[in-house]
Amino acid sequence: MSDPIFHALSFEAVCELLSVPAPTLILFHRNPDGDAVGSAFALKRMLTAMGSAARCVAPDEVPHRLRFLSDGQESVLPESIPPSFEQARTVSVDVASPSQLGSLGERFSNRVDLMIDHHRNGTPFADHYILPDAAATGEILFSLARRFRETGKLPADLRVDSLLYAAISSDTGCFRFSNATEKTYRAAADLIANGIDAAEINHLLFESCSLEQIRAEGVAISNLGFAAGGRIGYVTFPYALKVSLGVSDEHLDTLIDIPRSIEGVRIAFSVRQPTAEGVFRVSVRSACDYDVSALCATFGGGGHKRAAGCTLEADSMDAAVKRLIDAINPDEIP
Ligand SMILES: [Mn+2]
Structure with a gap:
């Protein structure tokens, strides 16, 4: 049997795919970080606002220090998916390779419809939109959210903006790492202009620990x-x-x-x-x-x-x- 061929999708194709309402499972990686959690829950809110039921799933629970990003979803483990939830579509965010899905890999990795990611050296396991120059998966989702708003598909939502900012800030070490580009700073500036509380998010991410x-x-x-x-x-x-x-x-x-x-x-x-x-x-x-x-x-x-x-x-x-x-x-x- 030959290996399945996965396609690199265009930005337009990704927009089109996500615009179609469908119950969606959003996967993120084991040992989740702020980019994985922030991106997954931002996408969940975006899809929900565009008429899709959505649920985030990961092999490990969201760590205590990142719980402020998980919008009240009690658990992200697959056992917590309500039996009534039947996904028509599965999207992974910030997952570079099937191994990063840990225990979910076997069950889900060959059922993913779209990977959205920014890792350069991963092993794609589905049709994908991967931008290695993006500082965070949250930076990619920022572009998608902006397009959906410009085309009238997505209303303004400060919570989405806060989650995206948290994702970007997390993967750039609060904008200190060399992955933070002009584009990254401009995305952050737009989110701040929209009215998010960047200081509070950064405090929770970087200045507070157990x-x-x-x-x-x-x-x-x-x-x-x-x-x-x-x-x-x-x-x-x-x-x-x-x-x-x-x-x-x-x-x-x-x-x-x-x-x-x-x-x-x-x-x-x-x-x-x-x-x-x-x-x-x-x-x-x-x-x-x-x-x-x-x-x-x-x-x-x-x-x-x-x-x-x-x-x-x-x-x-x-x-x-x-x-x-x-x-x-x-x-x-x-
Ligand atoms: Mn990331």
């Missing part, structure tokens, strides 16, 4: 490691530590920012052990032109040039760290 998160960061800081003469910096978080501190995976999402912020560190990574098994979840960031998505691809992961991730198996945390460091040629770090 006590567990601060405790986890404290321990991680005392466990910092370095390689390549300080040009590689990393934090580790073994399962035993998670248990003894009583923290969950969602408290560990920001650990990567610790080595990333240290002077002289060009490549930063965090390695976490979600369960007692020898499976390690890795996040990598680059503060230079070193392509960390290529690095992660060697372990079956992916992402963006300066922000990527992968999962790897190893006998111990030390072995996992060694595999990563060995995969980085220090001579190739600019």
